[in-house]
Amino acid sequence: MRSAFEKRPEPNPIFQLDHANTALFLDFDGVIAEIADHPSEVAVEKDVIENLGRLSLALGNALAIVSGREISQLDSFLSPLRLPSAGVHGAERRDTAGRLFRQEVNADAYSRLRHAVREFAAGRKGLFAELKFGSVALHFRSRPDLADECLRFVESLKPGFDDSRIVHGKMVVEMKLANRNKADAVTEFLREKPFFRRKPVVFGDDVTDEDAFRAVNALGGISVKVGDGPTSATCRLASPSEFRAWLASTAERWSGSSAQPAEGYK
Numbered sequence: 001m002r003s004a005f006e007k008r009p010e011p012n013p014i015f016q017l018d019h020a021n022t023a024l025f026l027d028f029d030g031v032i033a034e035i036a037d038h039p040s041e042v043a044v045e046k047d048v049i050e051n052l053g054r055l056s057l058a059l060g061n062a063l064a065i066v067s068g069r070e071i072s073q074l075d076s077f078l079s080p081l082r083l084p085s086a087g088v089h090g091a092e093r094r095d096t097a098g099r100l101f102r103q104e105v106n107a108d109a110y111s112r113l114r115h116a117v118r119e120f121a122a123g124r125k126g127l128f129a130e131l132k133f134g135s136v137a138l139h140f141r142s143r144p145d146l147a148d149e150c151l152r153f154v155e156s157l158k159p160g161f162d163d164s165r166i167v168h169g170k171m172v173v174e175m176k177l178a179n180r181n182k183a184d185a186v187t188e189f190l191r192e193k194p195f196f197r198r199k200p201v202v203f204g205d206d207v208t209d210e211d212a213f214r215a216v217n218a219l220g221g222i223s224v225k226v227g228d229g230p231t232s233a234t235c236r237l238a239s240p241s242e243f244r245a246w247l248a249s250t251a252e253r254w255s256g257s258s259a260q261p262a263e264g265y266k
Helices: 046-058 071-078 107-122 144-160 182-190 207-218 240-253
Strands: 022-026 063-066 085-087 092-094 100-102 128-132 135-139 165-169 172-176 199-204 222-226 235-237
Touching: 022 182, 046 063, 046 240, 063 182, 071 085, 085 182, 092 182, 107 128, 107 135, 107 144, 135 144, 135 165, 144 165, 144 172, 165 207, 182 199, 182 207, 199 207, 207 222, 222 240, 235 240
Parallel strands: 022 063, 022 199, 063 085, 199 222, 222 235
Antiparallel strands: 085 092, 092 100, 128 135, 135 172, 165 172
8 A cells, every 4th residue: 555655656747738828849750650760661640640630720730740851751741731840850940821941051062961971871781861951861770780880971071061960860860051950940939829828848759859858848848758768858758659649648638629829838
């Protein structure tokens, strides 16, 4: 029997959210979808897309996807939804009205970066160079034995590209010529309706989400790490499947609700 004086565990606040004053920011790979061996092999179940749509409606459209993928890819995987989104770790962003913002990138520098990474990957079976707006990601999930070599190679490129940023992910290393991050995107969304004056809640699974976690923590929001590993997030879910269970239960709980932008946190 539990002692009357024994401290009870704190309830996870993500199960107590109020749709009327919450803004949700969701990573894609490793949160909404399971991570696949190849970025093109990801699949999103129909019920997950439907639940995202139900949550967006309940939140008055204050739900955004914040991902390392390009926005065009997110639209393809989440069709027919076309949600507010930030892609390439914040280098591009589409607001609720559908306006697209992109950080300016030097075309010559990007051409050099693209050529260097593709040439490196082509000479090593199992590597894959993913081309994005202003960024190239080198995937080594199929060749974990080449992880150190891939990391050293990308690090060696950095002196040749001013203002570049190296992003480390799960079995991938990426060089960005745009220096924005996910925290920049989340902060900009929060200045706009319908996100304005709502409590930010960010779900992510990777080191690339830590900037956003720290940003919402400073704002009094909630950060949720999906999966294991050290983090600055204040909450944790064990896996993408656990996130999807939360998504389904929350969509059911909020079903029939429709929120307008909140005036402040409760």
